[in-house]
Amino acid sequence: MKKTLILTTALTGFAFTANAAEVTIMSWGGAYGKSQVEAYNKPFAEQTGAKVTMVDADNPATPIKAQVEAGNVTIDVADVEYSDAVRLCDEGLLEEIDTSMLPDAPDGTPAAEDFIEGALTDCAVANIVWSTVYAYNTESVDGEPMTMADFFDLEKFPGKRGLRKAAKANLEMALVADGVPAGEVYDLLETEEGVDRAFAKLDTIKDSIVWWEAGAQPPQLLADGEVVMSTAYNGRIFNAAVGEDQPFEIVWDGQILDFDLFVIPKGAPNLETAMEYIKFSTDTQRLADQAKWISYGPARKSSGALVGLYQDGETEMAPHMPTAEANLTNAIVNDFEFWADRDVELSERFNAWLAN
Amino acid sequence: MSDVADTPQGQLTTADGKPLKAALAHAQAHRKRRAFFLVLPLLLFVVITFLIPIGQLLTMSVNNSGFYSWKDRDTGGTVPLMVELRGWFDETAAGTEPDEAAYAALVDGLAHARETKSIGQIGTRINYEVSGSRSMFTKSARRAAKLEPPYKEALLDIDEDWADPKLWGAMRNASKPVTIDFYLAALDRTRDAEGNIVKVDEERAVYILLFKRTLLLSALITFMTFLLGFPIAHLLATLPLAKSNLLMIFVLLPFWTSLLVRTTSWIVLLQSQGVVNDIWVSLGILDDENRLQMIYNQTGTIIAMTHILLPFMVLPLYSVMRPIDPSYVRAARSLGATSWTAFRRVYMPQTVPGIGAGGLLVFILAVGYYITPALVGGSTGQLISNLIAFHMQKSLNWSLAAALASLLLFGVLLLYWLYDRLIGIDNLKLG
Numbered sequence: 046m047k048k049t050l051i052l053t054t055a056l057t058g059f060a061f062t063a064n065a066a067e068v069t070i071m072s073w074g075g076a077y078g079k080s081q082v083e084a085y086n087k088p089f090a091e092q093t094g095a096k097v098t099m100v101d102a103d104n105p106a107t108p109i110k111a112q113v114e115a116g117n118v119t120i121d122v123a124d125v126e127y128s129d130a131v132r133l134c135d136e137g138l139l140e141e142i143d144t145s146m147l148p149d150a151p152d153g154t155p156a157a158e159d160f161i162e163g164a165l166t167d168c169a170v171a172n173i174v175w176s177t178v179y180a181y182n183t184e185s186v187d188g189e190p191m192t193m194a195d196f197f198d199l200e201k202f203p204g205k206r207g208l209r210k211a212a213k214a215n216l217e218m219a220l221v222a223d224g225v226p227a228g229e230v231y232d233l234l235e236t237e238e239g240v241d242r243a244f245a246k247l248d249t250i251k252d253s254i255v256w257w258e259a260g261a262q263p264p265q266l267l268a269d270g271e272v273v274m275s276t277a278y279n280g281r282i283f284n285a286a287v288g289e290d291q292p293f294e295i296v297w298d299g300q301i302l303d304f305d306l307f308v309i310p311k312g313a314p315n316l317e318t319a320m321e322y323i324k325f326s327t328d329t330q331r332l333a334d335q336a337k338w339i340s341y342g343p344a345r346k347s348s349g350a351l352v353g354l355y356q357d358g359e360t361e362m363a364p365h366m367p368t369a370e371a372n373l374t375n376a377i378v379n380d381f382e383f384w385a386d387r388d389v390e391l392s393e394r395f396n397a398w399l400a401n
Numbered sequence: 402m403s404d405v406a407d408t409p410q411g412q413l414t415t416a417d418g419k420p421l422k423a424a425l426a427h428a429q430a431h432r433k434r435r436a437f438f439l440v441l442p443l444l445l446f447v448v449i450t451f452l453i454p455i456g457q458l459l460t461m462s463v464n465n466s467g468f469y470s471w472k473d474r475d476t477g478g479t480v481p482l483m484v485e486l487r488g489w490f491d492e493t494a495a496g497t498e499p500d501e502a503a504y505a506a507l508v509d510g511l512a513h514a515r516e517t518k519s520i521g522q523i524g525t526r527i528n529y530e531v532s533g534s535r536s537m538f539t540k541s542a543r544r545a546a547k548l549e550p551p552y553k554e555a556l557l558d559i560d561e562d563w564a565d566p567k568l569w570g571a572m573r574n575a576s577k578p579v580t581i582d583f584y585l586a587a588l589d590r591t592r593d594a595e596g597n598i599v600k601v602d603e604e605r606a607v608y609i610l611l612f613k614r615t616l617l618l619s620a621l622i623t624f625m626t627f628l629l630g631f632p633i634a635h636l637l638a639t640l641p642l643a644k645s646n647l648l649m650i651f652v653l654l655p656f657w658t659s660l661l662v663r664t665t666s667w668i669v670l671l672q673s674q675g676v677v678n679d680i681w682v683s684l685g686i687l688d689d690e691n692r693l694q695m696i697y698n699q700t701g702t703i704i705a706m707t708h709i710l711l712p713f714m715v716l717p718l719y720s721v722m723r724p725i726d727p728s729y730v731r732a733a734r735s736l737g738a739t740s741w742t743a744f745r746r747v748y749m750p751q752t753v754p755g756i757g758a759g760g761l762l763v764f765i766l767a768v769g770y771y772i773t774p775a776l777v778g779g780s781t782g783q784l785i786s787n788l789i790a791f792h793m794q795k796s797l798n799w800s801l802a803a804a805l806a807s808l809l810l811f812g813v814l815l816l817y818w819l820y821d822r823l824i825g826i827d828n829l830k831l832g
């Protein structure tokens with residue numbers, strides 16, 4: 046018994062030294078996590094021989110703070126939202142990333158110009174553009190909702206609505222529904238009247254709202270008939286509609302675009318491999334590959350042309366991207382600076398509004 | 402004993418000639434040491450997993466270091482922040498109009514914070530109290546090193562909100578390493594520019610409401626489990642053992658099932674397109690249009706939590722009822738008591754230790770319940786623990802989360818003390 050133990054220990058020890066390079070990625074799980082495993086992790090492991098481990102979290106920004114403060118960092122790369130990337134970077138919880146090391150586009154355009162504006166920051170490299178949209182179940186809605194105002198119109202389209210239990214995105218959508226042009230939403234939300242107006246609009250449907258928290262919930266709520274319309278992450282709706290043949294339709298009016306970015310927590314155990322991983326997965330081809338698995342737009346302009354078909358081999362991905370021309374007519378780009386500043390106040394007010 | 406030891410023949414000795422007293426003490430010391438080593442793992446476990454975290458929680462709840470000191474993660478050292486400005490705050494009274502010296506100290510602090518990369522932490526700390534100030538700190542710090550006197554004009558030039566007395570009040574509050582301000586925030590209180598404690602705006606007040614709701618719902622849930630659990634426990638206790646063991650499985654089965662599974666089963670059952678509503682509609686009790694909303698609100702929280710916590714009431718009750726001799730009630734009946742009187746005056750008093758134990762257990766568990774209300778509570782069924790989780794996971798304001806959790810802990814300890822005073826903790830029988 047003891048002998049076997051020594052033997053296995055020796056063997057595992059050997060196995061570890063043989064595969065010295067390893068890297069742990071923390072992401073959001075679900076269809077999104079899968080798309081990253083397929084498009085980034087597997088090819089990276091194949092090419093470099095590194096062992097890539099994927100860990101899921103509700104929001105990877107939270108473990109980063111906990112791990113760095115405790116001085117016990119176990120993850121090397123995390124996928125976070127924009128305002129979290131900015132805030133964590135400001136608080137010194139992230140390694141700085143030298144963006145000049147990122148590979149150029151195939152045509153030689155330097156990375157700094159190839160990435161969409163705002164996609165590169167001191168500590169973070171964006172991989173995809175995703176968006177919060179609303180979708181409806183075509184079987185339980187009579188007629189065809191076209192605008193954000195329709196989402197808030199209980200008379201024209203009766204039935205329950207699903208909304209994310211957070212201030213972010215809901216306030217913007219409420220103002221758009223109230224007739225505010227997408228470009229003026231954040232200016233208005235800076236003012237007391239704007240916030241009051243947004244909450245007043247939310248009040249009109251408050252009694253008909255079913256709140257969700259995890260990205261996997263809205264497709265479930267729509268499929269169960271628990272709600273007739275719900276705000277959702279566009280990729281999750283796409284996967285349910287195209288991948289699982291659910292009768293869901295996305296309304297792009299008033300969509301809120303946002304980045305997901307790769308960051309490296311301060312003190313990551315495998316810093317070098319982590320940098321290699323980010324370099325590898327945010328190159329033109331890899332970002333385009335991810336679109337094969339989920340309908341999130343690549344953060345590089347040069348990837349756009351390479352986006353092809355969905356994994357079923359027949360659905361053209363381009364029109365399902367939040368960044369597609371036709372979907373951008375009344376789109377809001379999430380203002381990370383606004384949310385990094387106002388999140389505390391607006392969340393407090395939202396929580397109080399919710400509880401009363 | 403002392404008589405024996407003092408007998409004139411001298412001390413009592415053991416067979417090998419040692420004084421009995423010493424030999425006994427020696428043997429007992431050995432036993433005591435062995436017993437101590439046996440409980441040592443548990444003691445260490447309790448200290449490490451329970452006492453130290455609670456200590457850290459309490460420290461975190463008064464920790465005000467965001468504006469005061471910065472832990473440099475590259476060197477591991479601690480860097481004091483805003484030294485000159487804190488000096489100015491020490492010298493002046495609360496509410497003093499900031500003068501040029503104060504602005505100069507602020508600019509110096511901003512430049513230093515930019516250098517040490519601690520500006521994000523400073524901005525986040527002040528942003529808890531003055532919304533929107535985070536970006537003022539970061540953008541001003543970026544330019545602080547290049548600013549020239551007079552500093553007041555220079556800073557106001559970047560952002561005129563630097564003259565806001567509320568901001569200066571917040572910085573003054575943040576300039577002490579420990580504070581009770583997070584407890585104030587947890588009780589819907591804040592400080593105005595002069596440092597007086599005032600209520601927050603009505604539209605932002607939420608914590609007291611949720612504390613009240615948590616206690617009220619927990620009490621209600623405890624009562625419901627008692628109402629449902631008492632007859633079950635009585636039945637289990639009075640049936641022959643073979644039958645009651647079988648029934649006991651039904652009580653324990655849900656207990657062994659994952660909490661998440663049980664909670665999501667309630668969603669399947671109670672949602673408006675769910676099993677219960679479907680049955681009522683098919684029986685014609687309800688219209689298809691008027692399905693009952695039994696989940697994603699307070700009702701959902703109460704139903705699901707009552708079900709989940711029921712075994713914690715049934716088990717202590719059962720263990721107390723089982724040994725109650727049925728002849729007491731029979732004696733009462735034969736002496737002319739009605740069945741209700743016999744139950745009320747003879748049977749019920751004997752079950753009090755079980756009611757106390759079950760009630761306390763269910764109540765304390767309910768007060769801290771988190772995942773069930775989060776899943777089925779919608780907006781009105783949220784408890785205070787959901788906001789603690791919010792501040793831990795989303796807003797990352799751990800000090801406020803710690804203050805809320807500490808208040809909850811004090812509340813439960815207070816109730817425990819009250820229970821001890823009213824009923825007596827010795828009257829508790831857990832099993």
